[in-house]
Structures are given as structure tokens and as C-alpha cells.
Amino acid sequence: MSDVSKGLVLVVEDERPIADLLRLYLSREGFGVQVERDGLAGLDAARRLRPVACVLDIALPGLEGTELCRRLRADGDWTPVIFLTARDDEIDRILGLELGGDDYITKPFSPRELVTRVKALLRRAAVHEEASRVRAAGPVTLDPARRAVTVWDRPLTLTATEFDLLAHLLSRPGRVFTREELLATVWGYTSHGGTRTVDVHVAQVRAKLGEASRVIRTVRGVGYTADA
Incomplete structure (x- = not known):
């Protein structure tokens, strides 16, 4: 058993x-x-x-x-x-x-x-106690303790990975994260070719954010950042 x-x-x-x-x-x-x-x-x-x-x-x-x-x-x-x-x-x-x-x-x-x-x-x-601070960028607000995201005060449904990806980007607005960093930190592993997974998830988060997708900016040849 x-x-x-x-x-x-x-x-x-x-x-x-x-x-x-x-x-x-x-x-x-x-x-x-x-x-x-x-x-x-x-x-x-x-x-x-x-x-x-x-x-x-x-x-x-x-x-x-x-x-x-x-x-x-x-x-x-x-x-x-x-x-x-x-x-x-x-x-x-x-x-x-x-x-x-x-x-x-x-x-x-x-x-x-x-x-x-x-x-x-x-x-x-899991909810991490040390990451309980509510984060905001433009019309997007993310509450790690409640694992809730709102856009213009309307709730947004994300998968666990999409939530963690957005939370990581919003944790340090303006800081550029490479695809390799995001794969290692958000997914918890690294693998050959795995950075394509990062791109797909970013695209999915942007699609769900709609007009608020501008808060996630692509840094060409490097990775992604969140604009406050």
C-alpha cells in the first residue's frame, strides 16, 4: 500500500x-x-x-x-x-x-x-508564507496568499504554472528574467529545449490578460520582464 x-x-x-x-x-x-x-x-x-x-x-x-x-x-x-x-x-x-x-x-x-x-x-x-505580499502591475493585481489574480478588479483564472510564472515576473518589476532562469525557478528543472515551454506559457498568460498583456514585455534575445 x-x-x-x-x-x-x-x-x-x-x-x-x-x-x-x-x-x-x-x-x-x-x-x-x-x-x-x-x-x-x-x-x-x-x-x-x-x-x-x-x-x-x-x-x-x-x-x-x-x-x-x-x-x-x-x-x-x-x-x-x-x-x-x-x-x-x-x-x-x-x-x-x-x-x-x-x-x-x-x-x-x-x-x-x-x-x-x-x-x-x-x-x-503551495502557498509560500514568505511570498504573501500582494503584487500589482498596471491593472493586474496578484495575491500569492489567496492564489488569486484580478485584472481591472475582475477575477482571472490561471493554471498553477501560469500563476507561478506571473507571480515570479511581478516579484521584481523591471528585472529581466532569462528563459533559462524562469525554467529553473518556476518549473524547478532545466532541460534541453525546455525554454520553448516558457514561451508557450507566457503566450497563454498574455492571451488571458487580454488588453492588460502589455505588463509582460519581451526582451528580445534574453527573456521577459514585467513593467510596473
Whole structure:
């Protein structure tokens, strides 16, 4: 039986060897693990069990992982999601992130790396006492303690990763953060080619900010900054 001291992780993966390996590694780190092998069962488990994180294969029988995630987000469920896929192309990557995924890893992968990413997501989702100061830039206000963002006093819904990315940029207005810094600090890891993930998330945050997107400025060839 898994030690659930760190909460339950839902793994939806139809390849039994991969699912069993993830169960083993996550359990060793103190997580409870629920494995489902098709998308519809995974959606039911996510709604019923309220896991702390979901690891979703994209190519699932019954209901693809991206659609599973879309339905959760439509329910207002912003549980951190990591997508697994054997398809390493930009269309899949951007589609997954646009549907509210927080991270993306391509098969074959190291189970240790996936566990590291799950832990990093959960660290970012937690409220950090030292970062409780409300931050503002133009019409955008971010409250880390409540994990709430408003634009012109209207609430804005962000994924856990989008929130943490915006919070990090707003933590030091005018300071330019490189893509590598953001990947290491916000995502909690570095990987070859991972900076594209930063660009996709920044684009998603800007799209949600609408006319207020000007608070995030691109510094060409370097990274991003928030203008106060």
C-alpha cells in the first residue's frame, strides 16, 4: 500500500509497464498512487478522488488525455497536470498547454525526472508564507496568499504554472528574467529545449490578460520582464 503522506497522484496510462514504474517511483517518494488505464475511468477518478496532481498519457483509449484535462478545467478543477506522450512535435506541445496542462514530458523518459517534476509542481502550487505580499502591475493585481489574480478588479483564472510564472515576473518589476532562469525557478528543472515551454506559457498568460498583456514585455534575445 502506498504512503499517502504527500497526497494522491492520479496516473492515467494504458501501458502497464509504464504505469507500474510510475507507481513504484511515486510511492517511494511518499505519494499515494491511483492508476487508471483509460480516459473515462481517469476522468471519473479525478472527479471522485481529488488528487494533488494528475499524470495523463495523451493517447488513451476512451478519452484522450488532452480532452480529459479540458473537461477538468471546464469543471473549474485546476489540479496540476503533467502530460505524457510519444509524439514530440510542437502542435501536441502547444495543444496540451493551451488546454491547461502544467508540464509535458516525452516518452521515453526517466521516472526520476517525472517524479522531480511532480514535486516541483506541488511546491509551486503551495502557498509560500514568505511570498504573501500582494503584487500589482498596471491593472493586474496578484495575491500569492489567496492564489488569486484580478485584472481591472475582475477575477482571472490561471493554471498553477501560469500563476507561478506571473507571480515570479511581478516579484521584481523591471528585472529581466532569462528563459533559462524562469525554467529553473518556476518549473524547478532545466532541460534541453525546455525554454520553448516558457514561451508557450507566457503566450497563454498574455492571451488571458487580454488588453492588460502589455505588463509582460519581451526582451528580445534574453527573456521577459514585467513593467510596473
